Amino acid sequence: MLDQKEQRGMIEKLYIDQGYTLVGVDEVGRGCIAGDVYAGAVILDYKKLYELPDDRRELIKDSKKLSAHQRENICGLIKEVSLASAVAPASVEEIFDLGIVDAVMLAMRRALKQLNVEFNFLLIDGKQKLKDCPVDQLAVVKGDYLCYSIAAASILAKVTRDKYMHEQANFYPGYGFESHVGYGTKKHIEQINKIGISPIHRRNFEPVTSYVKEHNL
Secondary structure: OOOHHHHOOHHHHHHHOOOOOEEEEEEEOOOOOEOOEEEEEEEEOHHHHHHOOHHHHOOOOOHHHOOHHHHHHHHHHHHHOEEEEEEEEEOHHHHHHHOHHHHHHHHHHHHHHHOOOOOOEEEEEOOOOOOOOOOEEEEEOOHHHHOHHHHHHHHHHHHHHHHHHHHHHHHOOOOOHHHHOOOOOHHHHHHHHHHOOOOOEOOOOOOHHHHHHHOOO
8 A cells, every 4th residue: 555655646647647737726715714815726847846856846745734934935946847827816805705615716717717828637625626617627635735736736825825914914903914814813813802803804704704793894
């Protein structure tokens, strides 16, 4: 039986051997209570990827397992071994209007539209396939671990979204956006109860929804 490390890239190799051009897609910020959601899309040059030393190639992994500094550095590495990449958001307003699932799908479609290289197979992290996808696709549970392209997409999306949230911290100080980047930490919720909500808080996410109702906002 293959160990976990040996399983990395096997799904991609299966489809590459069939002649597909793959794009990996992942989102960041789905579970936040503030800020836009972002999606990344990456078409890797697998020849260049596998020419990397093992220790460098294995840096392209689940963005949550990397420090902010590591992610920043790895973005350059990803660009070196990519044919095309893009990141796109769906806004807080779109999350409210569409719901988080459809907003995530919208961000993914926007990222895919930005790619300047044609692809014919999509690998998406999780259990849910992309709605209205023009090509064949596969939803991969733990895809950001098993597929380099999905991991690369998650890293680019995470770095871009973190920068966006750090900028929002300047516009809306006091919430700690520069540290928790919109997730519902204890400190974040305490600050909502102390100073209220900002325009980038998601009104359809708890505990923001309850705060809005309680204060008739």
